[in-house]
Amino acid sequence: MGVLQRFERRLEGMVGLAFARLFKGKVHPAEIAKALQREADEQRSIMGEGRVLAPNVYVVTLGPTDFEHLGQWSDQLAGELADMVTEHIDDEGYQVFDKVTVHLEQDTDLPTGVFEVSSHVADPARPPSRDDVAAVAPPRPVTGAHPPLPPLPPLPPLRGRVATDTGKQGPSFSGRAGQRPGVTHVLVVDGPGTRHELTTGRNVIGRGTEADIRLPDTGVSRKHVDVVLDGGTATVEDLGSTNGTLVNGRRVTRHALSDGDVIRIGHSVLVYRQDGQ
Secondary structure (H helix, E strand, O other), rough: OOHHHHHHHHHHHHOOOOHHHOOOOOEEEEEEHHHHHHHHOOOOOOEOOOOOEEOOOOEEOOOHHHHHHOOOOOOHHHEEEEEEHHHHHHOOEEEOOOOOEEEEOOOOOOOOEEEEEEEEEEEEEEEEEOOOOOOOOEEEEOOOOOOOOOOOOOOOOOOOOOOOOOOOOOOOOOOHHOOOOOOOOEEEEEEOOOEEEEEEEEEEEEOOOOOOEEOOOOOOOOOOOOOOOOEEEEEEEOOOOOOOEEEEEEOEEEEOOOOOOEEOOOOOOEEEEEEEO
16 A cells, blocks of 8 residues: 555544545645655755755645635644655655654635645754755645646665766656556545546546546536556546646646546546556
């Protein structure tokens, strides 16, 4: 079971209700979890001699509606998110100066369904200075209303290998199922937990009768999005839908999926899984 799956299991026990009812139209904790994982990867620093330093302080900024909605679980949710980031950092072989913490804050200018993430390295042994290996990163909105971020830097190699800052290392995980036999590609509909196994080629999702995966959601177009499975890689493509398609909180027209990615269309949330890895 992966880091995100373990987080979602703990989240189910925490909220005790169907996610589809709780987070309809609002920021979903799984989106925050995925964004924090990406933040740790994007803001890591290669220190040499195989050491990779990740931020240990993370801030999630929410609009008033989302902040109030998540407020009833704020302390527990922040703790679960911190544990999830810690597991991700351990799995990737990164290092941190101190315990990982996640803080939820409010920004009255943010609309419902939009959140921002930022992070920095906090070293308890000394005060911050300009020589710190990682300065405070400005918050980046997790929403499709803003231009896309630059590509991720290369991830460090598996633990046990010596990292050199050449920018040519391969990722420390096999994110593409085509590299492993016996992998099943699945979309899990949040709330009812319905699983839809993807077939090679097109997998159209929508509200209409012609869709391969039908969702009874008025916010979903009749043919909303297509998930194309080709050569072990699943790619989501928006089909000119009315309300658009978000992946991990960012609006996309076409996006290659990796395990645990969160797709939001209308009021529905789907999680992409690669089973059998």
